Amino acid sequence: MAAATRTDHKANPLKSFIAGGFGGICNVLTVYPLDTIKVRLQTMPLPAAGQSPRYNGIVDCTVKTFRTEGLRGFYRGISAPLVGVAPIYAVIFAVYAVGKRLFQTDEHIKLNYTQIFMAGVGTGICSALVAVPTDRIKVLLQTQSLTRPRKYNGIMDTAIKLYREGGIRSLYKGTCAGMLRDSPTGVYFVVYEALQDLARRRSPSGNITATSTIFAGGMAGITFWSIAVPFDLLKSRLQSAPEGTYKHGIRSVFRDLMATEGPKALFRGASPILIRAFPSTAAVFIGVEVANDLLYS
Template structure:
């Protein structure tokens, strides 16, 4: 995927396939830290004089493992695994289509402004596909381990949400998802820029697996550094009982500022940033491998 120094016009169909494969690689790599992140973001405020449910990333990891074992880190993974193919496929396909609009022939070198615009469009479109699986994932990750089980797997959760509030319930948090994924333009600019630099420094002018891992991981950190506050609001909104936040993300933001202050917007940031490098590197490694096969 060499957008900034394109030798071929972007192909949305091939990008659709490659993006889906890259997304699967990402989920398998980063899901345990995503579970920790969601649990830190959604834990309730402790009662006066009581310690918080989790003191931080290490405490959350230890408690999850001690009470649920390894399986606890993968609760709800079926939702993103099923949904990840269309989500990342749409992301990379729309990104390729956006680049193609700027490419008048096979050898046009895109500017980083054009890459940014194509990336923002890709992020918004993929966010619309992400919402239902993200909503299901958050509910499965945060439901109590003890006591009666409210949701029994992905399909059961989807059916119950639909019965509770129709499609509107399944798509709860759409605005928050769009806001969170809008920085995808930065994500692609950082990736393409670092890969351009790697090509210039390479004797062969080609990217390598090492440069892909570094560029992809760094792009992930850049993206999540901007997206974390919106992700916190999204997780709070999607995990809350129906009717808790009348005005959606605005109500979540007002309550968070009034009860916990601005620092709460970065709750869970450590597992997010730790996860961002390997999981995003895995996306681009998967995409580049798939592109190699498709272009062979």
């Protein structure tokens, strides 16, 4: 993978938009089952006194999902992220390119890590605005009970019912939580670029490789999600709750969580998140670098 380095060309938002979209598709196809497990662990109800929890960790959730629903159970709601993730990552990389252009006066300006961080800061806010509606639909489809008549039947049915019940506000429920979750994106890009720079220095050709991209992308994902896990849990709780449960949004979710389950509950579902973080982000950057090879060749 002899991809261009960040000093070979000035950032192009349109090409970055296309490359980011392709990377997003690679992400969803790679790790969606772990996302389903993560959401189910985050949103399962507290057990009654003397009863066991619905799931005893990631392995138990995996086994029970497979036994009751088969392989299809791991992919419930996948149409929402497939439709939504491509534009989300397209926006992330396009906004990142716009941020980089603010510091690039010509083709040969090498950004330092502070500039890379600043270029990446705005991507989290912009991506949350695109991601929240599909996140909301995905969470509802992943968590609805199979033992009752289904309220939602697919992405379009869910979107229509949410709009009828609460308008645009219902579709965008959890926006503040989503912005908080996605705010460390600047760190995400710094880790990726730093590890790729290290790979370039060690490579005789001065180019990155597929192996370095997988490693750098995976470590960027783990770093990002290590910071974002608590906000992701609060978002999932808020988005899956019936209307009127949390009157003050994420603040109400946080207060309720601290009162009933304590601080450790903020990291429920962290295992599947961190397990999927490496392959999912590696898949994104592999897709982006492959697309860049074609777009800049």
